[in-house]
Amino acid sequence: MTENKRNSFNPITVLRFSIGVIYLWFGVLKLFYGLSPAEQIASQTIHQLTFGFLPDHVAINSLALWECTLGIMLILCKYMKVVLLMMFIHMAFTFTPFIFFPHQTFMHLPYDFTLLGQYIMKNIIIISSGMVLWQQYVKGTPMYYASPLSEQK
Numbered sequence: 001m002t003e004n005k006r007n008s009f010n011p012i013t014v015l016r017f018s019i020g021v022i023y024l025w026f027g028v029l030k031l032f033y034g035l036s037p038a039e040q041i042a043s044q045t046i047h048q049l050t051f052g053f054l055p056d057h058v059a060i061n062s063l064a065l066w067e068c069t070l071g072i073m074l075i076l077c078k079y080m081k082v083v084l085l086m087m088f089i090h091m092a093f094t095f096t097p098f099i100f101f102p103h104q105t106f107m108h109l110p111y112d113f114t115l116l117g118q119y120i121m122k123n124i125i126i127i128s129s130g131m132v133l134w135q136q137y138v139k140g141t142p143m144y145y146a147s148p149l150s151e152q153k
Helices: 003-007 011-031 039-049 056-076 080-094 115-121 123-138
Strands: 106-108
Touching: 011 039, 011 056, 011 123, 039 056, 056 080, 080 123, 115 123
Parallel strands: none
Antiparallel strands: none
């Protein structure tokens, strides 16, 4: 992909940039105690995944840095293969509260989500977007939507 094509204002760029902003925003919120609505469930989940060996404040700060790094790299369009792999790994772990804490994610199993469950389920959109970005930046598959908006008819 040429540098000119990469920097063109097109839907793929908008998609990459918007996911980057979301990651950066959510990551920054986790850096400040009490600001992130996902802080408690993230802390509980990491506690379960690490069998309590990782102190909660270290876990949240590590997650915050992971998310901020992903956000910045997506915005800058750097190391896309590594960034997207990191994103897919992160996304896989965001669904673990359904296993560890079903009482917090469902009002009635398996169809009636709590607000937290809905918050987690929206990650399907991020995963789908990541698959589109993978096709564009890693596989180099040409897409109609990768052309600048002004060129589309």
